[in-house]
Amino acid sequence: MSIRHSLLALLQDRPRYGYQLRIEFEDRTGSAWPLNIGQVYTTLDRLERDSLVRKDGADGEGHVIYSITAEGRAEVRGWFTSPVPRSSPPRNELAIKLALALTLPGVDVGAAIHSQRAVSIRALQDYTKARRDMASHQRPTDTARLLVLDSLIFQTEAEVRWLDLCEARLMQLAGPG
Structure with a gap:
């Protein structure tokens, strides 16, 4: 499962902070795959490093708000239009x-x-x-x-x-x- 692409997809909708992304992901997927909040923030850091998201500052409560960049939108568009690879089966x-x-x-x-x-x-x-x-x-x-x-x-x-x-x-x- 691509947390990276899932977070980018959610940020297309509107800017959010990490906890909001976690809740939104779990809500939209029926809580089938719970996300660790640490994993969300680690992924956001990598996305920022790769110029796919940017920090928009903090809201009034100290949460860092992230938004998707043009490069991030292109990345998520590619994800949605590409099939999930079947070349190497996942570990079972x-x-x-x-x-x-x-x-x-x-x-x-x-x-x-x-x-x-x-x-x-x-x-x-x-x-x-x-x-x-x-x-x-x-x-x-x-x-x-x-x-x-x-x-x-x-x-x-x-x-x-x-x-x-x-x-x-x-x-x-x-x-x-």
Whole structure:
């Protein structure tokens, strides 16, 4: 996930200080990816260093206000018009964990799969309930949150299906018996 581009995108709307950016990001994404405020300010410092944002001074309460530069607008425009690269898949901790478990003695891979499936199914139920609740009284501003929830639902469904496949392959390895 690109915090850099997300913050730039939010600054296109209007100048903000770090905490406002954090709240706005979490609000617009349904709090699916909480941001650490330190990460927000570190990213803003880098964006300023790269001339993509500038400090506009402080508001009356001492908050430093940031605004996007022309270079920043060009950067975020490029981000929105470019596909997310699929050339190198993101690290998947679960896939790494199960791959290693299969190759190490004494690890109960079946138990690891079972444990993860239970957590994934619970998450799927929670996402589905949240989506149903939001959709039942949807406001026009909820569309972004619904898209995020849909993405989480599809990813979790795929994970559960993959865990089923892992379990089936384990059974094949064990052979008849």
